[in-house]
Amino acid sequence: MASKSIYDYIGIPYGYRTDNGLDCYQLAVKVLHEVFGIDAPDYAFNGEEDEAWIAFAAHRLVWDEGDGSPGDLALFRIGRYVHCGVCLGDNQMIHTLRGHQSVIEEYTSHKWRDRLTGFYRWQT
DSSP: OOOOOGGGGTTOBBOSSBTTBBOHHHHHHHHHHHTTOOOOOOOOOSSOTTHHHHHHHHTGGGEEEOOSOTTOEEEEEETTEEEEEEEEETTEEEEOOTTSBOEEEETTSTTTTTTEEEEEEEOO
8 A cells, every 4th residue: 555645756856767856757657656556557768758658648548537536647738748747636736847856736727727638547
């Protein structure tokens, strides 16, 4: 069962699969596992952030449509890239972006609401 607090994941630097940080999906996998007790798959990429969307889409059959409940993934389109955060309830998510540390933000804020493409839940 999950044993960590979501607050243990605030302030982690962005890093593309390095010892010094986590990318958005890698952070999501850790939070899902260590906070929510959900074992979603991790994917290895060759360095292109849009590969996260390709990998996610290829495995979409094992992701159900979600509704923004705690533990769902919120997916966003940022230019040609896809970004994700883990829903925490009350329209909040935890996520990390290149050049920033991980934070909790509202996915309904002006910054995110028009980029939101959907919610997905790992089939447990």
